[in-house]
Amino acid sequence: MNENLRIDISRLKRRLDMVNAIGALPGGGVERLSLTNEDKEVRDLLCKWFDELDLELRIDQMGNMTGTWITDSKGPPVAIGSHLDTVGSGGYFDGSLGVVAGLEVLETLKKAGVMPPKPLSIINFTNEEGVRFTPDMMGSFAFAGLGDPNELWKAKAEENHDLSLKNELENIGYLGSDICGQYPLDSYFELHIEQGPVLEREGIDIGVVEKVQGIFWTEYLLKGNANHAGTTPMSMRRDAGYVAARINTFVRDLTKQIGGVQVGTVGITNFFPNLINVVPQDVRLTVDLRNTEKNKLVEAQETLQSFVTKVAHEESINFEFSELVRFDPVDFDKNMIYSITMAANSLGYSSRTMPSGAGHDAQMMASICPTTMIFIPSKDGISHNINEFSSDADIEKGANVLLLAVTNRLGI
Numbered sequence: 256m257n258e259n260l261r262i263d264i265s266r267l268k269r270r271l272d273m274v275n276a277i278g279a280l281p282g283g284g285v286e287r288l289s290l291t292n293e294d295k296e297v298r299d300l301l302c303k304w305f306d307e308l309d310l311e312l313r314i315d316q317m318g319n320m321t322g323t324w325i326t327d328s329k330g331p332p333v334a335i336g337s338h339l340d341t342v343g344s345g346g347y348f349d350g351s352l353g354v355v356a357g358l359e360v361l362e363t364l365k366k367a368g369v370m371p372p373k374p375l376s377i378i379n380f381t382n383e384e385g386v387r388f389t390p391d392m393m394g395s396f397a398f399a400g401l402g403d404p405n406e407l408w409k410a411k412a413e414e415n416h417d418l419s420l421k422n423e424l425e426n427i428g429y430l431g432s433d434i435c436g437q438y439p440l441d442s443y444f445e446l447h448i449e450q451g452p453v454l455e456r457e458g459i460d461i462g463v464v465e466k467v468q469g470i471f472w473t474e475y476l477l478k479g480n481a482n483h484a485g486t487t488p489m490s491m492r493r494d495a496g497y498v499a500a501r502i503n504t505f506v507r508d509l510t511k512q513i514g515g516v517q518v519g520t521v522g523i524t525n526f527f528p529n530l531i532n533v534v535p536q537d538v539r540l541t542v543d544l545r546n547t548e549k550n551k552l553v554e555a556q557e558t559l560q561s562f563v564t565k566v567a568h569e570e571s572i573n574f575e576f577s578e579l580v581r582f583d584p585v586d587f588d589k590n591m592i593y594s595i596t597m598a599a600n601s602l603g604y605s606s607r608t609m610p611s612g613a614g615h616d617a618q619m620m621a622s623i624c625p626t627t628m629i630f631i632p633s634k635d636g637i638s639h640n641i642n643e644f645s646s647d648a649d650i651e652k653g654a655n656v657l658l659l660a661v662t663n664r665l666g667i
């Protein structure tokens with residue numbers, strides 16, 4: 256019977272609209288930064304839906320929310336998850352689609368009157384985006400037992416360093432008591448927009464995600480000497496701004512040198528004192544390096560580090576650095592990947608395997624259970640932007656693939 260089940264796209268879209276009414280921006284798009292009032296509001300809405308669907312709500316120490324359809328089985332649940340937080344001028348689909356699609360799959364099964372042989376959980380992970388608190392994917396990181404909540408709680412809010420993650424979890428009422436790392440799962444599925452141009456360009460319905468790029472974020476603090484732009488001879492300058500510029504162009508050269516899928520970005524350069532006629536004294540600069548192969552990523556990081564050491568020495572600049580994020584590349588489970596391909600095939604949708612260029616909660620779940628992701632096309636590859644768009648037809652296909660793959664995994 257499971258081949259004939261289909262999700263209800265209008266019900267799914269209704270939920271998506273309700274989620275995105277919270278934190279809606281005047282010009283379109285949405286802003287629901289982690290652990291803000293908007294995040295509280297969307298979490299309250301999710302609690303209401305969990306309640307309506309008769310799910311058992313659990314909230315852990317990191318505020319991760321799990322709604323579980325308890326069945327006769329004592330085994331660990333099959334899980335579907337993603338995140339309801341967004342970036343500052345975020346789109347409609349990133350994260351929220353995965354959570355509402357999970358609810359839709361569960362409701363479709365409930366309405367069909369089936370009783371799955373395994374429990375089914377829907378998860379909303381805390382702070383996937385990492386905009387307000389660093390690092391990103393923090394909730395799933397702790398959920399998988401990879402990070403200590405006591406340490407992660409100390410993360411400071413970007414806009415106010417007096418506010419810690421723990422304070423803010425308490426303030427919005429989502430500091431739970433469940434211990435992280437102690438909730439075993441049978442498997443984990445995540446439906447997500449591609450956030451890149453490949454599926455649309457190739458006219459393919461479904462991306463079957465086989466791996467996620469590793470991400471290394473490094474912050475450099477360069478310390479030189481502020482001085483007069485007119486009277487300080489070039490040979491006597493300790494110009495932190497110049498070193499920052501050298502690092503910036505080097506990162507581009509490095510990506511060419513490593514080649515393949517290596518990408519590198521200098522996203523932040525904050526100058527101090529940031530004045531037109533003063534040699535920059537201090538610069539805070541961040542480097543984002545990504546690759547699907549760990550050895551290449553390590554090579555990129557080490558090459559960058561020796562370059563920074565060399566150029567800082569040449570220019571008499573002192574520097575400190577800290578690794579803000581270090582996530583190794585992750586390979587997803589072969590059987591799970593196959594199950595998505597087969598589900599797409601049997602529904603008559605085209606599919607291809609592909610890596611994910613963005614980080615996702617799924618990569619954390621891959622360390623504790625068989626995991627994979629389903630991608631659907633993003634119009635013009637745009638994401639983290641108010642113009643992010645995926646069509647109803649594509650959402651419906653993605654959610655039906657999710658439904659069929661989950662149904663098979665549940666053993667219905």
Ligand SMILES: [Zn+2]
Pocket residue numbers: 338349350383447
């Ligand atoms: Zn996302």
